[in-house]
Amino acid sequence: MDIAQNILLTIMTAATPLLIAAIGELVVERSGVLNLGVEGMMVIGAVCGFAATILTGSPWLGMLAAIAAGAVASLLFGVLTLSLAANQVATGLSLTLLGLGLSGMIGESFVGSAGIKLASLDIPVLSDIPLIGRLIFGQDPIFYLSLILTGGVAWFLFRTRAGLTLRAIGDNHASAHALGINVLKIRYLAVMFGGACAGLAGAHLSLVYTPQWVENMTAGRGWIALALVVFASWRPWRVLGGAYLFGAVSIGQLHAQALGFGIPSQFLSALPYVATIVVLVIISRDRRLTLMNTPASLGQPFVPDR
């Protein structure tokens, strides 16, 4: 039982950064903006979180620094795509390229330093429940945050007026504008929320998952998070399911590598990426269903006429 519990625990740890980054991007895309810079914001969050932790000695401050860094990075994207109506696909890509370069530069002097792990936060009494206690109530703080974020976003999008406004903008920005809604302002807020989430996801990598800094340590997780949003047809709870599925795939391949089986490790390492493609194909096969779920203004620039 202990082994099963440990495996489940590692799956949850692997899924958490994917979940957080994807939930953030989900809000961004629901507002009609496609930010392909998740990978870049995530890696900036990872390096800033790690650096701030080393410099201040507090992983909590590191976590806050990562959130702030992700939000600032997303603001760059916002100015270009929202205020200057630049192409969202290309701008998102450039954010990823810039993030990978910048993080390599910032992190150069931190390569090899021992990190400080964000201590797990055992919730009294509940964490002593047999079997599930340690799994759900004996985790790191970012894990709890990921669940709160998922629930909070689901509630916000589908149960509040502001969430309805945000979805309206994503589905038809011209009509929303005509109704007097400030499209660009709400998109700015959504983009920055996405950036903060990506930064937090990065902090989870460098403060919890493997408390150290390695260049390019996100290893495509930002892109997998983007795929998760499509996979979940832009619904928060489905993102949760998808993230845990991918967590299971990536942990499963690690265990398979440890056991050998005679399969080359590179093939197993490729599994999460191949799985992403397979899942994307399955989910997008039905063109009608995809069209129904996708925010209709996704990726289109909006310039208010005055």
Next chain:
Amino acid sequence: MRIELQKRPTPSALYAVLSPFIALGLTLVAGAILFMALGKNPFDALYSFFIEPLTEVWSIHELTVKAAPLILIAVGLSVCYRSNNWNIGAEGQFIMGGILGSLVPILMPGFQSWLTLPLMLLLGMAGGAAWGAIPAFLKTRFNTNEILVSLMLVYTAQLFLDWLARGVLRDPNGNNFPGSIRFPSAAQLPEIMPSQGSAHYGILLSIIAAVIIWFMLRFTLNGFQVRVLGANPRAGRFAGFSQTRMTFFAFLLSGGLAGLAGIAEVSGAIGQLRETISPGYGFTAIIVAFLGRLSPLGAIAAGFMLALTYLGGEAAQMTLGISDKVGRVFQGLLLFFVLGCDTLINYQVRLVLRKAAPAAGGQG
């Protein structure tokens, strides 16, 4: 404070020419600030980054070695992006081209004739095109997002190459080091002036490809279809142009050119198949394509510019002790500024300082 955009009646011809240069200027200013923040004299740093590599013959040779793959890939991507197909997996297609082309000298080291190189280059193109066909097929058949698929295929290709270079294609007499046998000279893309420096014929391939594709875009029906379907898919459909065929064309072309760049790099610059064969050329080429304003001829100039950031990074590391990662930062900044400046072509940009009337909205 906010930025107001006013659509121009027609795109500005002036800014269409100026915008890449404004972007370059802004990148240099941002670079100077960055170097100052690192505690270096910005003028010395910019000099050693952008000028010093151009002062010696050997390093100009190096420049062409780095520019060749960037231009080849960017030419294909220009066509791809113009037609509204988002292939961002050129890095993977580059790798697959390198692998498939390398099979000739690795599996048949005895086959050394004038046919060896052309066969390798052809196989390289085929490898890249095949890898590029996957996202095209999935997009047209299953409506799958080509951006994510082409990117996932980059990671897959990298791992596949790693496995080959450490496993089945490893040189049996290589003391267990990863990497294939060294290619025989018949399988190496020759150097143009071996006594002077390392420039190989890959750069010639790049420029020829750029001119051919430029001609295709400008003067053929196919090129017209690329432009129409990219600018206005509805109009393209009314004209009877097939979106499916265009997607395949764009991905096969850009994949094929990336694959050609891959085998040219392996056979011209490296001389063997290694576990990594690219310092991110496939991604940098995206910047090249945009800096060249998605024109094949523009890609030539932009390719040399971005090649300079690779060399400048190395130079700045040696002379100033600045991290060579600064080159990557420059590349990212440059794309940011290029995209921002392109707004000037279609819009008049005004900075409004006073607070807007509530109904007019837009705050940033």
